[in-house]
Amino acid sequence: MAAPLLEIQGLKTFFFTRKGVVKAVDGVDLSLNEGETLGLVGESGCGKTVTALSIMRLISEPIGRITEGSINFEGKDLVAATESEMRKIRGNRISMIFQEPMTSLNPVLKVGDQISEAIQLHQDVSKKEAWDRSIEMLRLVGIPSPESRVNEYPHQMSGGMRQRVMIGMALSCHPKLMIADEPTTALDVTIQAQILDLINRLKERVGSAILLITHNLGVVAEVAQYVGVMYAGYIVEYADVITLFKEPRHPYTVGLFQSIPKKKGSAKRERLQAIPGLVPDLLELPKGCKFQDRCSRVFQRCREEAPLLLKLNGSHQVRCWLYE
Amino acid sequence: MARFISRRLFHLIFILIGVSILVFLMLRLIPGDPAHLLVGELASPQDIARIREKLGLDSSYVYQYFIYASNLLKGDMGTSIRSNVPVSQEIFVRFLATVELSIAAMLISSLIGILAGVISSVRQYSIFDYFSMMMALVGISMPIFWLGLMLMYLFSVKWGILPMMGRFTMGLDYHVISGLVMLDSLLSGDIQLFFNSVKHLILPAFTLATIPMAIIARMTRSSMLEVMSKDYIRTARAKGLSRGTVIFRHALKNAFLPIITVIGLNFGLLLGGAVLTETIFSWPGLGRYVVDSLSARDYPAVQGCILFFAVIMVIVNLTVDIFYLYLDPRLRIDGKG
Ligand SMILES: Nc1ncnc2c1ncn2[C@@H]1O[C@H](COP(=O)(O)OP(=O)(O)O)[C@@H](O)[C@H]1O
Ligand code: SF4
Ligand SMILES: [Mg+2]
Numbered sequence: 001m002a003a004p005l006l007e008i009q010g011l012k013t014f015f016f017t018r019k020g021v022v023k024a025v026d027g028v029d030l031s032l033n034e035g036e037t038l039g040l041v042g043e044s045g046c047g048k049t050v051t052a053l054s055i056m057r058l059i060s061e062p063i064g065r066i067t068e069g070s071i072n073f074e075g076k077d078l079v080a081a082t083e084s085e086m087r088k089i090r091g092n093r094i095s096m097i098f099q100e101p102m103t104s105l106n107p108v109l110k111v112g113d114q115i116s117e118a119i120q121l122h123q124d125v126s127k128k129e130a131w132d133r134s135i136e137m138l139r140l141v142g143i144p145s146p147e148s149r150v151n152e153y154p155h156q157m158s159g160g161m162r163q164r165v166m167i168g169m170a171l172s173c174h175p176k177l178m179i180a181d182e183p184t185t186a187l188d189v190t191i192q193a194q195i196l197d198l199i200n201r202l203k204e205r206v207g208s209a210i211l212l213i214t215h216n217l218g219v220v221a222e223v224a225q226y227v228g229v230m231y232a233g234y235i236v237e238y239a240d241v242i243t244l245f246k247e248p249r250h251p252y253t254v255g256l257f258q259s260i261p262k263k264k265g266s267a268k269r270e271r272l273q274a275i276p277g278l279v280p281d282l283l284e285l286p287k288g289c290k291f292q293d294r295c296s297r298v299f300q301r302c303r304e305e306a307p308l309l310l311k312l313n314g315s316h317q318v319r320c321w322l323y324e
Numbered sequence: 325m326a327r328f329i330s331r332r333l334f335h336l337i338f339i340l341i342g343v344s345i346l347v348f349l350m351l352r353l354i355p356g357d358p359a360h361l362l363v364g365e366l367a368s369p370q371d372i373a374r375i376r377e378k379l380g381l382d383s384s385y386v387y388q389y390f391i392y393a394s395n396l397l398k399g400d401m402g403t404s405i406r407s408n409v410p411v412s413q414e415i416f417v418r419f420l421a422t423v424e425l426s427i428a429a430m431l432i433s434s435l436i437g438i439l440a441g442v443i444s445s446v447r448q449y450s451i452f453d454y455f456s457m458m459m460a461l462v463g464i465s466m467p468i469f470w471l472g473l474m475l476m477y478l479f480s481v482k483w484g485i486l487p488m489m490g491r492f493t494m495g496l497d498y499h500v501i502s503g504l505v506m507l508d509s510l511l512s513g514d515i516q517l518f519f520n521s522v523k524h525l526i527l528p529a530f531t532l533a534t535i536p537m538a539i540i541a542r543m544t545r546s547s548m549l550e551v552m553s554k555d556y557i558r559t560a561r562a563k564g565l566s567r568g569t570v571i572f573r574h575a576l577k578n579a580f581l582p583i584i585t586v587i588g589l590n591f592g593l594l595l596g597g598a599v600l601t602e603t604i605f606s607w608p609g610l611g612r613y614v615v616d617s618l619s620a621r622d623y624p625a626v627q628g629c630i631l632f633f634a635v636i637m638v639i640v641n642l643t644v645d646i647f648y649l650y651l652d653p654r655l656r657i658d659g660k661g
Contacts, residue, residue, distance in 0.1 A: 056562055058558060058561055058562060086564075087564045087565075087566065088564065089564070090561070090562055090563060090564035091562060091563035091564035091565075092564055095562065095563075096562045098555060098558070098559065100555050103554065103555040103556065104555045104556055104558075104559045105556055105559065106556040106559070106560065106574055106578070107556070107578065107652070107653070107654060108577050108578055108651060108652055108653060109573075109574070109577075117563065117565070118563040118564070121563065121564055121565060122564065153653040153654070155653070155654045166559075169563070
């Protein structure tokens with residue numbers, strides 16, 4: 001098999017705050033092949049966004065820093081890339097859409113200008129061509145009468161429309177990888193389905209791989225081929241989507257599935273919750289397994305030694321001493 | 325847009341009525357009598373009474389105001405008690421000198437202030453940031469009189485690089501076209517006069533620019549800091565835009581609203597004349613004129629000046645609001661601007 005498009009190994013991103021070191025990402029290993037979709041799941045605050053921003057190298061320095069690990073993308077280690085190399089990658093080879101469509105677009109620039117700006121930056125086209133391509137992108141993401149809406153400002157659009165604009169912008173340079181950070185969380189339920197559907201269809205068309213970040217297992221089931229489950233900064237389980245749904249191994253993943261009501265159709269809307277206990281304070285992590293305080297199967301070793309990511313069958317990996 | 329402007333100008337009428345009554349009353353309620361000051365210590369009570377009558381100061385306030393207001397409506401701001409020249413003429417000539425100085429001061433303070441503020445914000449807590457914000461603090465608290473004299477001492481007296489006073493060297497030929505010396509010298513192709521007037525402008529303009537510059541720098545810094553943490557700035561960076569594009573295209577335009585307010589306010593204040601700076605550098609502007617008129621209790625002149633300031637302030641505010649509309653599409657009612 002060819003080398004994966006994106007391969008993250010042992011990634012650690014810390015924030016050196018006044019209160020102490022926040023280990024926001026503390027051991028993330030992921031890999032993603034061309035054209036595939038990888039879901040990254042986990043409770044709020046477990047480090048999903050920081051992982052994504054680390055890939056983009058948009059962590060707010062100097063308080064935030066990638067301290068360890070590598071991010072291989074198209075044969076290049078992004079952790080070691082210079083800022084000017086990253087600028088050629090951002091918005092071009094890797095693009096990103098964010099959780100907050102209401103605030104992610106610049107309020108004083110026309111949406112057309114915001115899209116064509118990226119096109120002009122990365123492709124050798126004239127202003128006029130870039131503008132026309134922006135209209136095309138708006139049409140592609142399903143915005144009615146794009147010729148006139150291209151002239152509008154963000155405040156003239158609804159949240160769903162704005163997220164469509166973001167998607168259009170992200171795909172405008174045909175990136176190899178699109179990172180979608182909870183693209184539907186802030187939207188109405190009906191709009192959520194439309195946006196997911198749109199991402200799925202366009203991905204086929206543009207041929208981009210997608211890193212889909214969500215805290216919603218239903219979303220993962222619908223669009224992803226592979227899933228990484230994150231807990232308190234590290235990956236606790238990684239598998240293809242069928243394996244993960246059929247045979248979840250990590251007690252945390254098992255808990256996630258149990259917390260979803262079994263009724264058909266309602267799963268889509270269910271958010272992760274209902275595992276007793278609290279996420280550990282990232283400033284004061286326990287020795288050993290980070291999940292120990294909430295784990296029903298915890299035993300002596302879990303409190304002494306941090307579990308390693310263990311290989312099961314095929315690509316299935318789990319970070320738990322039960323499977324040693 | 326036209327409706328917006330005409331509504332503002334309509335408001336101006338009420339502002340002018342209010343201001344004119346207020347100034348009219350205040351002038352007459354403060355102690356001091358123009359007739360007295362005009363004829364001097366030795367005048368007899370009869371002389372004074374005669375002059376008061378001639379100036380129309382012997383009738384009731386209501387009647388006096390009525391006469392004043394009806395003249396105003398005819399476009400007549402009255403005649404200066406001291407010089408017997410129409411007030412409008414006197415104001416206009418001095419206003420041009422003030423305009424020249426104010427524009428120069430605002431250009432200096434805006435350019436340097438915005439640049440320093442932007443750099444401070446993108447290099448927060450750097451040495452530059454600490455240094456420029458300390459300078460801003462010094463600038464705000466610096467006594468203008470002292471600063472002006474120091475600059476004059478250093479540049480004019482000690483090093484002799486720049487002239488001490490006036491708008492241009494006496495004796496140079498000046499053909500008045502607009503009344504703005506720099507503009508006129510360019511229009512008539514008089515390069516010597518142009519550079520001469522620029523040199524004369526530098527010290528007073530810098531003196532006058534200090535405080536606005538400091539205020540603008542601080543406002544730019546805080547506004548930029550707020551904007552730089554916004555989600556859309558992260559989006560702009562995620563597109564691969566250069567730092568410069570992110571700062572100047574995406575951030576500064578958003579950060580500009582509070583900055584433009586400060587610039588407008590300060591410009592308006594400067595256009596009212598700068599008493600201290602004008603006094604130090606013998607600049608024949610409005611500020612000194614008002615003060616001199618006031619100490620002579622030259623009622624028509626003071627009334628004229630204050631009304632004039634009111635108009636200026638309204639126009640400056642209107643301009644700021646139009647800038648707002650241009651900068652922030654969310655404020656445009658029809659959305660398309
Ligand atoms: N700039 C920052 N400074 C300090 N801590 C941060 C910063 N950004 C994120 N964090 C911390 O990192 C952790 C992970 O955040 P995030 O990746 O946003 O979680 P999520 O999985 O919800 O996207 C959180 O505890 C958050 O407080
Ligand atoms: S290592 Fe131990 S505490 Fe951690 S998940 Fe596995 S069983 Fe639970
Ligand atoms: Mg997040």
